[in-house]
Amino acid sequence: MNTSKVASSEDSPGVEDGSPDTMRAVVMKEAGNAEVLRVAELPAPHAGAGEVRISVNAATVNAGDLLLRQGGGPSVVEILGMDAAGIIDEIGPGTTTDLKLGDRVMAFVQPLRPAGGAYAQKVVLPANWVVQAPQGTSDVEASTLPMNGLTAMLAIDTLALSPGETVAVTGAAGGLGGYVVQLAHIAGLRVIADAAPADVDLVRSLGADIVVARGDAFAAQVREHVPAGVDGLVDTAVVGAAALGAIRDNGILVNVRPSAGPGSAPLHPERGIDFRLISVADYGGRQDKLEQLRRHVEHGRLTLRVAATFSPEHAAQAHRRLEAGGTRGRLVIDFSEAAGPRTSDVTIPAVNR
Numbered sequence: 001m002n003t004s005k006v007a008s009s010e011d012s013p014g015v016e017d018g019s020p021d022t023m024r025a026v027v028m029k030e031a032g033n034a035e036v037l038r039v040a041e042l043p044a045p046h047a048g049a050g051e052v053r054i055s056v057n058a059a060t061v062n063a064g065d066l067l068l069r070q071g072g073g074p075s076v077v078e079i080l081g082m083d084a085a086g087i088i089d090e091i092g093p094g095t096t097t098d099l100k101l102g103d104r105v106m107a108f109v110q111p112l113r114p115a116g117g118a119y120a121q122k123v124v125l126p127a128n129w130v131v132q133a134p135q136g137t138s139d140v141e142a143s144t145l146p147m148n149g150l151t152a153m154l155a156i157d158t159l160a161l162s163p164g165e166t167v168a169v170t171g172a173a174g175g176l177g178g179y180v181v182q183l184a185h186i187a188g189l190r191v192i193a194d195a196a197p198a199d200v201d202l203v204r205s206l207g208a209d210i211v212v213a214r215g216d217a218f219a220a221q222v223r224e225h226v227p228a229g230v231d232g233l234v235d236t237a238v239v240g241a242a243a244l245g246a247i248r249d250n251g252i253l254v255n256v257r258p259s260a261g262p263g264s265a266p267l268h269p270e271r272g273i274d275f276r277l278i279s280v281a282d283y284g285g286r287q288d289k290l291e292q293l294r295r296h297v298e299h300g301r302l303t304l305r306v307a308a309t310f311s312p313e314h315a316a317q318a319h320r321r322l323e324a325g326g327t328r329g330r331l332v333i334d335f336s337e338a339a340g341p342r343t344s345d346v347t348i349p350a351v352n353r
Helices: 063-069 146-159 175-188 197-205 218-227 240-246 287-298 312-324
Strands: 022-029 038-043 051-061 083-089 106-109 121-126 130-132 167-171 191-193 210-213 230-235 247-255 275-277 305-310 330-334
Touching: 022 312, 051 106, 051 305, 063 312, 083 121, 106 146, 106 287, 121 191, 121 287, 130 175, 130 218, 130 240, 146 230, 146 247, 146 287, 167 175, 167 240, 167 330, 175 191, 175 197, 175 230, 191 197, 191 218, 197 210, 218 240, 218 305, 240 247, 287 312, 305 312
Parallel strands: 167 191, 167 230, 191 210, 230 247, 247 275, 305 330
Antiparallel strands: 022 038, 051 083, 051 121, 051 330, 083 106, 106 130
């Protein structure tokens, strides 16, 4: 059992002695466009019983962050961010954990909690929400895995298909869709995925057995390959009703969001298709699932893709770039003091590991 302790240079080489009472965070005081994001100095939180504190070096920007920033949550979220990677610098009193001071870790963070999300230099979480980062990865790379990885794993678990059955995936070139393709492949499923022409090779490299074109003809193209329809479909692109034709009678559709937004076609039950709406919050605290994702990365079965990094001062720019669409790989806010120049404002291809 670990007792409350603040990391020191003696305990953990490379970890600064002592902890500052304040931290920098990207905050918002009201919902709106990307310009509501700004950097502020806030009191640093400390780990309590059953908790650990992460000195955050990297926090990934997600589509959910954009939704919350625009007012899509029950209230204004001061600190956004669902993915964090960094170093354990505090362990709360009486906390039982295998994690140690100085460990490199990653975590899924729920920004709707009172303490907010991951866009901060210090984040306190229950110890079972945190695992060691995959060996051989940087903090920036590790930060891209937890939220999308857990969502993809939940989607595959919800499908509950057997090896050899067929799943279709929309948005397969995206961060979430790519993980769904890879995890489906790991599970022994036959994978049919969509892609724009420029992304066909990428999606094939992730493990798709068949790649069809994105667009209105998606369902018809899937049926050309599987006349009876696929056993399940994971709709990461939120195509909605237009994708239903790809699914066989009594198959299953997994949605990651309720709809594509205003004006989208509503989903109605048909042909016995089982509709499932999933939320990554259901896998919050599932340390076993995060550990499984970590092992997949370490064994080369999951690919971490980084498109660009941004300083906290350029968080608004990261949000605008994600809103513009077409990003292949993840956008990451780099809190590391030793990071040097970030790649913000630079167009670079996705980095595959």
